Amino acid sequence: MSEMGTFRVDIEIENPVNPGARRVVRNALVDTGAELTWLPAEILESLGIERYTQWRFRQADGTPLERWTGSAFVYVNGRRTADDVVFGEPGDLVLLGARSLEGLNLRVEPANKRLVDAGPAPAAGAAA
């Protein structure tokens, strides 16, 4: 399956409960249409990340599926965010999802196939 407009990045994962060791996950599809980041379960398990809740998802053809999620630090381009991540099963896509991108404060630039700084984050609070 060829790729044209989509692109992939390498990410690193760390267990926030037991920081120190990190695992590299290569070629994660940058996917603003995925709520969460999807990673191979074996990598999350090797870091000791625990499954704590199940989420239901809907795929492009409307098919629902359930997967376990857990907490992880996600590193991309030298930045870190804490997020819920999906324990991907064999055959599942590896995805860098919208919530992680939001936490990393990165914009997706499909034309140049890169992630760029999103600038100052909103901190709106207008007093009367």
Place this chain on the structure above:
Amino acid sequence: MVDDMGTFRTTILVESAEHRGETRTVENALVDTGSEYTWIPRDVLDDLGIRPERTQRFIVADGRQLERPIGVAIVHAAGTLAPDFVVFAEPGDMVLIGARTLEGLNVRVDAQRKQLVPAGPILAGATGAQDRGLGFR
């Protein structure tokens, strides 16, 4: 099913490339850089007289493959437009604005502010032979 949190949706306009000026509005298209193509409900494309050009195979999140017809349309979003192949989405399919269209629109996807923003100048690189290997001498 959970509500959208980091993901976001936008309204797009679909136009026939053969009959310029004929458009249909498609609301709540999920901005999806993980999808190569833009997915539009088949009845919208049929209504515009857009014909399937060929069948394309896709991979969904759990690794399954599926096939859908694709055709040519002009997609309007974020104040600009881009001609592109679009997918004839079946009932139950998601409505998506995909990476190729976003690339054609030359927009960045800002997941935090949930908006599409102009990506600025496009590269038009053409380095002539005289520049090769010369560096900054």
